[in-house]
Amino acid sequence: MTFSRRPDLSKTSSKASSRTVSRVRPPREALPPRPSEGISIAGVAEQAGVSVATVSRVLNGHENVRPATRAKVLAAVDASGYRVNELARNLRTAESRLLLTMVPDVGNPFYAEIVRGIDSVARQHGYFMLLCDTGADPGRERSYFDLLRRRRADGAICLDPATIQQALGEASGALPWVACCEFDPAVGVPYVGIDNYRAAGDAVRHLLARGHRRIGLINSDVGYLYARQRQQGYLDALREAGITPNENWRMNLNSLDYEAGASAAAVLAQQAQAPSAIFAVSDTLAIGVIHGLRSVGKRVPDDIAVVGFDDISLAAQVDPPLTTVAQPMRELGETAARLLLQRLANPLANVPGVLLPHRLVIRGST
Amino acid sequence: MTFSRRPDLSKTSSKASSRTVSRVRPPREALPPRPSEGISIAGVAEQAGVSVATVSRVLNGHENVRPATRAKVLAAVDASGYRVNELARNLRTAESRLLLTMVPDVGNPFYAEIVRGIDSVARQHGYFMLLCDTGADPGRERSYFDLLRRRRADGAICLDPATIQQALGEASGALPWVACCEFDPAVGVPYVGIDNYRAAGDAVRHLLARGHRRIGLINSDVGYLYARQRQQGYLDALREAGITPNENWRMNLNSLDYEAGASAAAVLAQQAQAPSAIFAVSDTLAIGVIHGLRSVGKRVPDDIAVVGFDDISLAAQVDPPLTTVAQPMRELGETAARLLLQRLANPLANVPGVLLPHRLVIRGST
DNA sequence: GTGAAAGCGCTAACAC
DNA sequence: GTGTTAGCGCTTTCAC
Numbered sequence: 223m224t225f226s227r228r229p230d231l232s233k234t235s236s237k238a239s240s241r242t243v244s245r246v247r248p249p250r251e252a253l254p255p256r257p258s259e260g261i262s263i264a265g266v267a268e269q270a271g272v273s274v275a276t277v278s279r280v281l282n283g284h285e286n287v288r289p290a291t292r293a294k295v296l297a298a299v300d301a302s303g304y305r306v307n308e309l310a311r312n313l314r315t316a317e318s319r320l321l322l323t324m325v326p327d328v329g330n331p332f333y334a335e336i337v338r339g340i341d342s343v344a345r346q347h348g349y350f351m352l353l354c355d356t357g358a359d360p361g362r363e364r365s366y367f368d369l370l371r372r373r374r375a376d377g378a379i380c381l382d383p384a385t386i387q388q389a390l391g392e393a394s395g396a397l398p399w400v401a402c403c404e405f406d407p408a409v410g411v412p413y414v415g416i417d418n419y420r421a422a423g424d425a426v427r428h429l430l431a432r433g434h435r436r437i438g439l440i441n442s443d444v445g446y447l448y449a450r451q452r453q454q455g456y457l458d459a460l461r462e463a464g465i466t467p468n469e470n471w472r473m474n475l476n477s478l479d480y481e482a483g484a485s486a487a488a489v490l491a492q493q494a495q496a497p498s499a500i501f502a503v504s505d506t507l508a509i510g511v512i513h514g515l516r517s518v519g520k521r522v523p524d525d526i527a528v529v530g531f532d533d534i535s536l537a538a539q540v541d542p543p544l545t546t547v548a549q550p551m552r553e554l555g556e557t558a559a560r561l562l563l564q565r566l567a568n569p570l571a572n573v574p575g576v577l578l579p580h581r582l583v584i585r586g587s588t
Numbered sequence: 589m590t591f592s593r594r595p596d597l598s599k600t601s602s603k604a605s606s607r608t609v610s611r612v613r614p615p616r617e618a619l620p621p622r623p624s625e626g627i628s629i630a631g632v633a634e635q636a637g638v639s640v641a642t643v644s645r646v647l648n649g650h651e652n653v654r655p656a657t658r659a660k661v662l663a664a665v666d667a668s669g670y671r672v673n674e675l676a677r678n679l680r681t682a683e684s685r686l687l688l689t690m691v692p693d694v695g696n697p698f699y700a701e702i703v704r705g706i707d708s709v710a711r712q713h714g715y716f717m718l719l720c721d722t723g724a725d726p727g728r729e730r731s732y733f734d735l736l737r738r739r740r741a742d743g744a745i746c747l748d749p750a751t752i753q754q755a756l757g758e759a760s761g762a763l764p765w766v767a768c769c770e771f772d773p774a775v776g777v778p779y780v781g782i783d784n785y786r787a788a789g790d791a792v793r794h795l796l797a798r799g800h801r802r803i804g805l806i807n808s809d810v811g812y813l814y815a816r817q818r819q820q821g822y823l824d825a826l827r828e829a830g831i832t833p834n835e836n837w838r839m840n841l842n843s844l845d846y847e848a849g850a851s852a853a854a855v856l857a858q859q860a861q862a863p864s865a866i867f868a869v870s871d872t873l874a875i876g877v878i879h880g881l882r883s884v885g886k887r888v889p890d891d892i893a894v895v896g897f898d899d900i901s902l903a904a905q906v907d908p909p910l911t912t913v914a915q916p917m918r919e920l921g922e923t924a925a926r927l928l929l930q931r932l933a934n935p936l937a938n939v940p941g942v943l944l945p946h947r948l949v950i951r952g953s954t
Numbered sequence: 955g956t957g958a959a960a961g962c963g964c965t966a967a968c969a970c
Numbered sequence: 971g972t973g974t975t976a977g978c979g980c981t982t983t984c985a986c
Contacts, residue, residue, distance in 0.1 A: 371671040
């Protein structure tokens, strides 16, 4: 196999098994003497007066079982309240039927709809989706990919830029995962997302059309590809309009929280020569921006116009309603899930990268 | 065992295996010929020149292994890139080390912080948390509890009122789960939450102290205990102040979405005799209410004051900032996780119900 | 159409 | 300290 040559960091950790989760199991506190609760397939077989093989066939919907036999088995199943032990089944079939979805922050509403899209497709195909909040913590990110290596999940969909960057660096290319929203086309990992460059350009061109020439950018960390792409879209759109971008109107944040947007906006607006419009690369940021502007006495859009990105459901509810670049969130999730399923079904086929269309939604904030 | 006597509904479903997920496995589409990829513990043992038992001991951090031997094993592990197959381990130990968390809607920010609390405690104890969005869909709710019955998870924390109601009805009392936020003290399921009756009373008393006497209530479905408790708190607080509650100022919604709050508020505000204050039982609703009021030309708080419930991070960001009843979200999650872990460690001990303190946060909306 | 038996990869007695 | 071995509960040849 082609997994990482350097399975984990435990060698370098001093304390015995404090951080070595990926190789040495954490000591379990007083293992309960779990009585082998529940009936097994053998019990059902006995009750039904057939062999375990027959029970298994019925359970798995095989055709070659006489109806009368099938009925006997089903009756025994109902009578005993038997539930298949999937741990055993999965060991035997070497699949867990679990899909991981890694997001940097479940609290960011942008991810909720994407997650729903993934979940619905997964469910349709007999998989459960396991949602993981990486919290942008490298340790957690790593541990989730380890879930894959240790066969607790069959595949993963990653929405966390930080995780993706890291994952691309390591030899995780052989792992069954796909990237969603954040990705690098140059690497061989299947992905789905939007054209961030064009989308950002569209936002800026909208502002230009409204007569703005002093346009600020509140971006996230340019370590992320989407941040670089949106920034480039912003810069190029300005230059195409004959405007030289002003460095003082550009900020890079390491958070997408409302608060981060609010304080950044306050800084931007209180400069001597303040921008007349602000493009924030996320709706959460933009909503914070509106709040921040108001807190320093600026009116939106009269004093300063604001454009966001994502079109979360909240965007239409704030005051003023937010102009924003809509991403097809549900479709992004659905597509990501389908790509992953495709890759799982055929590990060799090279799954394509997919770009979905975005849309500018004009509301009251511009 | 004492699971449900009526394991599932498959008997009553007409189509062969369409809805019989809980007993008959969905047909898998073209099972990939998974080559037994990866090295097993036997391979490591061979490479290290020891027995599988020794490898297992090293992997599980047992003490009785000579340092030299341990080093040999660790070297073989690193060289081979071996990862333990948890499917096998879990089958053997009869535990999955997975905890389920069921929420009705991952998009509702109220749950995000609770989920983080759960996750952090779970993680500290060597468990992974699996987040499930029930979407208030009975089929999905049921399928998640089935995950427990089928041993794919060791325990569950349920935040979905609808699921809890249903779960209490069925004979799922023997399953290892706890209720969080929504619960019924009368039933024997461990729970953690707040005193909804007092909290709602506090909100209303705050409005009364501000001089309001026409106070409306935007509630969710009274099928939920928390909704009934908050309603009762609202009613009693009014009566204690000598006010006869006006039925026209009370609405019950079957959604907590922003939109639902917005349209309800519009209805309430446009009555002949409109309330001068509105208490909404969730911040998402309250934020929608503010938007809805504005859309019909009402100013907050000048024309109508608004109080929410939960204190999600967004509450401080909207305009005007929302007065609300803060729930200790992180602690709710942490406590729920601890209760579950406790129950898992000792299935017989009767785990208590826990009530955590709430707090009224006064901001600009009142 | 049904049963017997092998074995998935691991842990934990039990020997030595 | 270390090795041998018996399962955990299931699916799946291979016989019959």
